Amino acid sequence: MDSFNEAIPQLIDDAGWMAPVLFIILHLIRPLLFIPVIVVCILGGYLFGFFYGTLYSIVGLSLMSLVFYKLINLFPFFQKRIIKLKQKVFKDRLLTIGQVMILRMMPFVHFHLLSLYLMDMTKTYREYMTYSIGGVIFPSMLYTAFGQGITELPWYLSLVFFVLLAMIFSYLGKRGTAVYKWGKFFPSKVYERS
Incomplete structure (x- = not known):
């Protein structure tokens, strides 16, 4: 097992610039292979480390959102x-x-189903992509950094984590169905730029 763990970084080094490209392509074909997002993000953290694994996952998931938008239409x-x-x-x-x-952020929730919700909530392609990219940043970071730890937690700690997420989900639902505008968080000059 130790030789396997040592061979992986060497394989990534030998692949050079193709390794990130192949990883991003894996994000794009992931739905066809029925691989959950969390598995690919964990793999990114293992292969590329936290920073690059997160970056490549954000790029891959953002491209997946773009592809989904085009396929739906x-x-x-x-x-x-x-x-x-x-x-x-x-x-x-x-x-x-x-x-x-x-x-x-919840594992095994259908990625494209949530993208469909975003399409319903947004009025333009640009707004959809803005929320899509914003929506994959934190899960990419979470699963890349802590995904392996979450899957190795004892069952009762995993249950506590998912109950906490369910409580936050419920709380946000009770606040109403208001749509949050991106412009509230960023100055209008940045938002209006093309």
């Missing part, structure tokens, strides 16, 4: 399948952007 049957899944999982429940961000 190009293929109506794909959109119908995701909408059917949305109705099955959440019925007619309205979610806030804050709740979608919390759900993004």
Whole structure:
């Protein structure tokens, strides 16, 4: 096992610039392989370390959001399948952007289902991408840095973590279905730039 652990960094060094590109492509084909986001982010932390693993995961997940947006608009049957899944999982429940961000941190919650919610909440492609990129930053950091630790926690600590996230999710839902504007957090000059 030690020789395997030593061989991985050497393999990454030998791959050079192709290693990050292949990792980002893994994020893009991840849905086709039925690999959860958390697994790929943990892998990024293991292969590239916290900083680069997080950076590559943010790029990969942001590109995945872009691809999803384009696919939904190009293929109506794909959109119908995701909408059917949305109705099955959440019925007619309205979610806030804050709740979608919390759900993004929960492992095994369907990434594209949450992207569909973001599409419904936003009016433009730019606004959708802004929230999508903002919504993958913290989960990428969390899973890259602490993902391995979370999966190795005893079952009762994992349960406490998920109960805490569920409580935050519920609290944000009771505050109403208000949409948070990106412009509240950043000056309007930065927001209006193209």
